[in-house]
Amino acid sequence: DAMVIQNPRYQVTQFGKPVTLSCSQTLNHNVMYWYQQKSSQAPKLLFHYYDKDFNNEADTPDNFQSRRPNTSFCFLDIRSPGLGDAAMYLCATSRLPRSAQHFGDGTRLSIL
């Protein structure tokens, strides 16, 4: 089945130690998104790619970066994780920016 896959499901890292979260899709969608979601809150958009066009949200910390080497893969890099970065990170895809989004099951990031 076509889907959005996030690895790993759970990630533990140390304060300040760089971490990379990955997302892959088999839907061949043009748009890929990274969201941060904290407990009982709405998903907060960090950035998205429309094909190769990168869009960074104004309030996304500089600590967060993303790469999309090809249509199928997208990565979220957190250069120096702080305790406040502990959250669920959700990857999503859509055919067009206003279309229905398809989400992966997320990576829950813990910071020690």
Place this chain on the structure above:
Amino acid sequence: SQQGEEDPQALSIQEGENATMNCSYKTSINNLQWYRQNSGRGLVHLILIRSNEREKHSGRLRVTLDTSKKSSSLLITASRAADTASYFCATDATLQGAQKLVFGQGTRLTINP
């Protein structure tokens, strides 16, 4: 803020009853979407309703849209324990020159057996 607001924040009902959740937003939209999120999982798209549509059905789900009041409602009929989840509305917006969805804070629905 462009963000939608949902009401109520939490809803607890008995299995078999109907559940209604409301969403209000602030600016004009092209479409409004509803998503479900089970605990610890990603969001699942339920329904997309366009601005020129007033009502849409999908199985036990009924969504209405009133663009004059900038509001939408999601009705789940004959609720089941498996419907227990958080439900989010999302409106499309053009912010900082880019089109994107903006999610509301969600309604946490609990279906009691």
